[in-house]
Amino acid sequence: MGHLGIAVVTGASSGIGSAFATRLASRGYDLLLVARRGDRLRALAERLQADAGVDVTTLVADLTRADDLADVEARIAEIPVSFLVNNAGVGALGPTSIVPPDAQEALIRVNVIALTRLSLAAIARFRSLGGGTLVNIASIMALMPSSGGGAYSGSKAYVLNFTRSLRLELEGAGIGVHAVLPGPVRTEFFSSQGLSDSVFPDQAYITPEALVDAALAGVALGEEVITPTLASPDPWRDVEAMRRAYLREAMSGEIAPRYRDG
Template sequence: MSRTPLALVTGASSGIGAEIARIHAARGGDLIVAARRQAELDALKVELEAEHDVSVTPVAADLGTSGGQSTVLAACEGREVGILVNNAGFGGRGTFLERPLADDLAMIDLNIGALVTLCHALGQRMAERGSGRILNVGSTAGMMPGPLQATYFASKAFVNSFSQALDEELRERGVTVTLLAPGYVETGFAARADMEGIPLTKSGKDAASVARHGYDAMMAGRLVAVNEPALAVGTRLMGLMPRRAVLRMVRKMQTR
């Protein structure tokens, strides 16, 4: 495609999603941006359309619900979405039995359900055209078990595995799937997940640099992108450690 393709970016109201939208707009690509917060999406639309010759369609929807997923897909109807960025997601700290079950089920619905739904619907259209790129935002958290965030870590393990398998299935049809697996990123995530003041969140990378790393990896058709070389090595070494040692270490990193 000669022109930068239309992109759908979820979780675009802030953080990595908003930064990916900015990168794509700077390359001349139109956007559909989805998140729950209408005001932030409207502000992003004003910003990007003022700075670049692009069109931005904001879609306020709760992607953790089937209705929200249908709303986003309806906004894509009749439009050739060439790039899908699945970034929407949230976490939550606490022991599994102490956390409200409804919160963890909602996490699964968003972190996994929305991603799978959009990959299926838009991936099908991409495969039929013979071209397309998908960027799924997983996490290095998905490369290890996560006591005190059992459901979140497990949801990212699903994203990590699913994304790589999907790439193998779709690549022969002209569609690539890239997994972005960052470490801790300085966004509003920690506040919502009750992760402020724990060792795991003492330092992190800025959202803009992580977004750039992921976007460039997607455009290059890479399979997995870990934004920090030390993290890539560290997660591999964890695979060689005794499981109990890993569990104790991860729990300590998430304990105040």
């Protein structure tokens, strides 16, 4: 086992997850890679073992299934995990009122329930081992209600608030907690749902490798919320300042005149 411990990456068989696995292996982490597609996982594991000389274990799991999710949780509890990337995600894109309820429930099972349970499993392990790093992949959609992705947008808002709340709770515990908010990334995310990448302008896209390099740089900087394509931190600071102002006013204890007098 590498001296850095084991990094766990979900949704590791392609795209952002594969890029995280590649970069973490190059840094010397042994890996536990989790995804549904066993053939792709095995091919990635073989490549990383050959290229980086690290130990790579694969676990085929469908995180919509409670039994599979429990298997991943159990594995995290058994091994010296020092880094978890909750990357697995479901889109269920389309008009929210007509996307099948089962598809939206599957999204919630992966984007919300699995992410929550695996975060908690990792934090328990980090505490027992004296530290670790949790990276949860949210999205700029966390701040953008969408008529074509209501459940997805809502799930990523959950990821953002859940991750930030964990960070507040774990301050000073030697555990890094970070939310990453990508914009459009060149992956199979849209094509896997029968959509075209043209839903966003071509120039808005970045590669998975660029995203991961920026995310890991943000982790190294200790940033709580990492938006790789945000050129200046000022807009985020403005959002936070307005959020605090909103909360101050909302805690006034007084009903607003427009509601009281209407």
